Amino acid sequence: MKYVDTKVVFREVPDEITLAINISGCPVNCPGCHSSYLTQDIGEILDESSLNGLITANPGITCVSFMGGDADPAYIRSLALYVRRQHQKIKTCWYSGRNMENARPVLDALDFIKVGPFVEELGPLDCSTTNQRFYRVTEHGLVDWTDRFWKTIL
Ligand code: SF4
Secondary structure: OEEEEEEEEOOOOOOOOEEEEEEOOOOOOOOOOOOHHHHOOOOEEOOHHHHHHHHHOOOOOOEEEEEOOOOOHHHHHHHHHHHHHHOOOOEEEEEOOOOHHHHHHHHHHOOEEEEOOOOOOOOOOOOOOOOOEEEEEEOOEEEEOHHHHOOOOO
């Protein structure tokens, strides 16, 4: 698994300061893909060592989000479990381009999960017509936080 770049972001996971890791090799093939460069096999190797380097280079983050990685959900789970073991105060999130059936085996390693492919006519997560869903993963189950992306500033 490879990643193209990283960015500290504030909106992708509500209430968290998140290190978003943009993973390449996306196999989902959404028509109208907004990040077609992520479908290519490009970038640097993402493994426990490089992940640890990214985390320690970004002090102050409260969450790590894997943006993509649908080619190997089990590997995303192993990286998320690594974060939990080595950086216990940092939460874990996965932005999957597939549906919940694909993500379910990974949920035990996550605090947040976004599921659903990009459908151009329905819009992205911050559009109230979106097909995508964002959940907080709790010990009691999934809590749908998607509408937190729809708040407008008046
Ligand atoms: S999941 Fe994202 S990167 Fe992958 S094809 Fe869909 S829009 Fe593009």
